Amino acid sequence: MTGLVARFGVLGVFLLMVPESACIPVPSEVTLLFSGFAVHQGWMSFPLAVFAATAGNLVGSLLAYALGASGLLMRLRATRSLLRHWARLFELHGARTVFTARLVPLARTFVSLPAGANRVPLIPFIVLTTVGCCLWAAAFVLAGALLGEAWVTFSSTLGRALLVLGVIVIGPSLTNRSRG
Numbered sequence: 001m002t003g004l005v006a007r008f009g010v011l012g013v014f015l016l017m018v019p020e021s022a023c024i025p026v027p028s029e030v031t032l033l034f035s036g037f038a039v040h041q042g043w044m045s046f047p048l049a050v051f052a053a054t055a056g057n058l059v060g061s062l063l064a065y066a067l068g069a070s071g072l073l074m075r076l077r078a079t080r081s082l083l084r085h086w087a088r089l090f091e092l093h094g095a096r097t098v099f100t101a102r103l104v105p106l107a108r109t110f111v112s113l114p115a116g117a118n119r120v121p122l123i124p125f126i127v128l129t130t131v132g133c134c135l136w137a138a139a140f141v142l143a144g145a146l147l148g149e150a151w152v153t154f155s156s157t158l159g160r161a162l163l164v165l166g167v168i169v170i171g172p173s174l175t176n177r178s179r180g
Contacts (some may be wrong), residue, residue, distance in 0.1 A: 052160015
């Protein structure tokens with residue numbers, strides 16, 4: 001992953017962030033921390049790194065949103081109860097569920113599917129996705145820039161911690177799915 005960013009710069013950041021938001025769990029933390037290291041080294045600018053990450057997240061999110069809106073997921077028995085769980089979240093919290101999920105590991109990767117399936121209006125979806133992804137990207141690029149050479153050690157530890165956090169947050173909905 002870092003090789004793609006090292007070779008293609010901000011285009012590499014964009015290319016890695018598209019699948020991350022299209023439900024292919026490419027660890028954005030590694031991509032963004034390395035981008036911050038590139039900022040620290042002076043061969044990438046902070047605004048361009050954040051812009052590329054946010055744009056990539058938006059493109060991937062729109063692809064996943066379209067898949068969710070297609071109705072295909074409701075035809076798959078394995079996803080129905082999970083989508084019902086997300087539908088309850090959208091009923092309770094509305095479109096802001098998209099924004100909140102963009103700041104939670106794992107949830108940020110998959111929220112577009114239920115958002116599309118629940119027909120969250122497209123313009124609020126785009127705005128909330130953009131703002132949430134921009135905050136996520138800015139935080140990690142900044143952390144990578146501040147860490148400098150230590151980003152490698154930090155990204156490994158942080159990646160594990162965020163995975164655990166994501167499982168803690170998402171885990172109950174997966175457990176409820178099997179009961180539902």
